[in-house]
Amino acid sequence: MGVRTTGEDRRRFEDVYREHHGAVLAYARRRLPGCADEIVNRVFTVAWRRFDRVPLEQPLPWLYGIARNCVLDEQRAQNRRDRLQARVAALPAARVPQPCDGVEHRLEPRLDNVLQRLSPSDREVIELLAWEDLSVAELAVVLGCREGAARTRAHRARLRAQRLYDEPVSSTPDDCLVP
Amino acid sequence: MILDELRNADPARGSSPYSDDRVGAEVAAIAASQKHAPGVVGRRRRAATLGASGFLAVAVLTVSVSVWQPAQPSAQAIERFEQAAHGSAGALPSGLAADQYLQVTTTSEQVSVGNFGEPGERQGDKPTGDPVLAYMSGTTKRVEYRTASGVGRRWAVQTNSPQRKIAGSANAPDQVAGPADIVWSWDTPTVSGDWATPTPDFQRGLPRDTQALRSRVYDGLDGDDQRAWNRISDALNSGTLTADTRSALYRVAATVPGVEVTDTTVDGRTVTAFSRGDDAGQRDELLIDVASGLPVGTRTVATDDTHGVPPGQLISSSRTVTRLVSGPPADVKARTLRPCSDTVSLETGCHQQ
Numbered sequence: 001m002g003v004r005t006t007g008e009d010r011r012r013f014e015d016v017y018r019e020h021h022g023a024v025l026a027y028a029r030r031r032l033p034g035c036a037d038e039i040v041n042r043v044f045t046v047a048w049r050r051f052d053r054v055p056l057e058q059p060l061p062w063l064y065g066i067a068r069n070c071v072l073d074e075q076r077a078q079n080r081r082d083r084l085q086a087r088v089a090a091l092p093a094a095r096v097p098q099p100c101d102g103v104e105h106r107l108e109p110r111l112d113n114v115l116q117r118l119s120p121s122d123r124e125v126i127e128l129l130a131w132e133d134l135s136v137a138e139l140a141v142v143l144g145c146r147e148g149a150a151r152t153r154a155h156r157a158r159l160r161a162q163r164l165y166d167e168p169v170s171s172t173p174d175d176c177l178v179p
Numbered sequence: 180m181i182l183d184e185l186r187n188a189d190p191a192r193g194s195s196p197y198s199d200d201r202v203g204a205e206v207a208a209i210a211a212s213q214k215h216a217p218g219v220v221g222r223r224r225r226a227a228t229l230g231a232s233g234f235l236a237v238a239v240l241t242v243s244v245s246v247w248q249p250a251q252p253s254a255q256a257i258e259r260f261e262q263a264a265h266g267s268a269g270a271l272p273s274g275l276a277a278d279q280y281l282q283v284t285t286t287s288e289q290v291s292v293g294n295f296g297e298p299g300e301r302q303g304d305k306p307t308g309d310p311v312l313a314y315m316s317g318t319t320k321r322v323e324y325r326t327a328s329g330v331g332r333r334w335a336v337q338t339n340s341p342q343r344k345i346a347g348s349a350n351a352p353d354q355v356a357g358p359a360d361i362v363w364s365w366d367t368p369t370v371s372g373d374w375a376t377p378t379p380d381f382q383r384g385l386p387r388d389t390q391a392l393r394s395r396v397y398d399g400l401d402g403d404d405q406r407a408w409n410r411i412s413d414a415l416n417s418g419t420l421t422a423d424t425r426s427a428l429y430r431v432a433a434t435v436p437g438v439e440v441t442d443t444t445v446d447g448r449t450v451t452a453f454s455r456g457d458d459a460g461q462r463d464e465l466l467i468d469v470a471s472g473l474p475v476g477t478r479t480v481a482t483d484d485t486h487g488v489p490p491g492q493l494i495s496s497s498r499t500v501t502r503l504v505s506g507p508p509a510d511v512k513a514r515t516l517r518p519c520s521d522t523v524s525l526e527t528g529c530h531q532q
Binding site: 010013014017018021022025026027029030033040041044045048107108111114119120121126127129130131133145146148149151152155156158159161162164165167 | 180181182184185186188189190191194195196197202205206209210289335365375403405406409413456460461463479494495
């Protein structure tokens, strides 16, 4: 039979969930720590509803792509709730404080400074490369672009991040003037 | 390297997945509550398709019709690059010495999101009142004094404009002061030249013949036009190319298929924006004043609503101007932070011995 039965799908779905929910949970905890469980639930609900579209041989980048949209949607929904009639909407990873975002991650200042100074889209790429450890092909799946475009974005984001990381940072210059 | 450092600082490090019991319960709940359409095997859609956004378009930049020819370089691209190759006014001299000081001025603009809610609106970790959100645009001007090779002492003066509100809550201020101006100085012991960091030595090692230089640009890329374009635009963006390298690179750029050409206006003058490849909701443009042959800077523009901003919205931009100077001016030296070794204090922002 060429058609999968619901029972088969149910077992496959459980396998996918068991194997990958930890990675999706980590993705959500890095970005919306207060909503992480909610995000995981939404991602796998989408995966179940569209199970025929889940690339079973390599589902994780696809799941990350869904998780990315869920995080963006959550940020937008919160923006709407907050009656922000924005003509310019949320940039990804712009880190608007979230109502459910109780925990805030504190990176060491030098790294935090680099992430703050990157453009939101560079920052997203850098985080995906570092934390989700994605290849260029996987990055393309998550961002929904061609592999060449993903390679370009990875290349440029890495270049800009490294430059920011290599140069000194400053906050209160008055303390440091030459006497 | 930045990626390794970030990996070590993974905020989700050590976070554990769900227990077996919880996995069972979650799977059962999802599978029970949702029915999927069985047996439909369609073409897989792109994962990142987003719902329609209801946001109004603002500040759409004026652009003319683009030309897209993936197979061959467009006639327009060839013509513009050839024009740029001819012009070389205000260029760095070909015999640029490694220890010649350059003044590199970069002016960049960036859109960001700010929260202006009162701290009292938070209870414990959770905010109890509405965040007061606004989209702010600010400009940073950075003047760096450095040698042409990049080796040696560098000085940088950074000034920040106030951030102006471009959209968002009426309760947010119309503008907020930017960070304080800063002058600092540091040593760079070695720089290895590459396409993104074209030192005088690196440039001297490049052929000037178009075919030979093209082979060098494509070296190791297996014919990948996009990566070749990246190398060329990185080099043109560096602000340190001499006139002859630049002219030669423009002629190579004219042979790269698929480069889009758009006319646009920057600071009241017409410049040409070159870009290549679709870039997941944004387009990185390289701006060149083809009449003078000088690269003007870069610009990133939204092309769909992936980023939540309307198509045409400027996401960020930067302009770079390079001049030959004898060294940093005395007032910059006088204002410089205490010069020390290579470690930097994050509390005080100064180098420490």
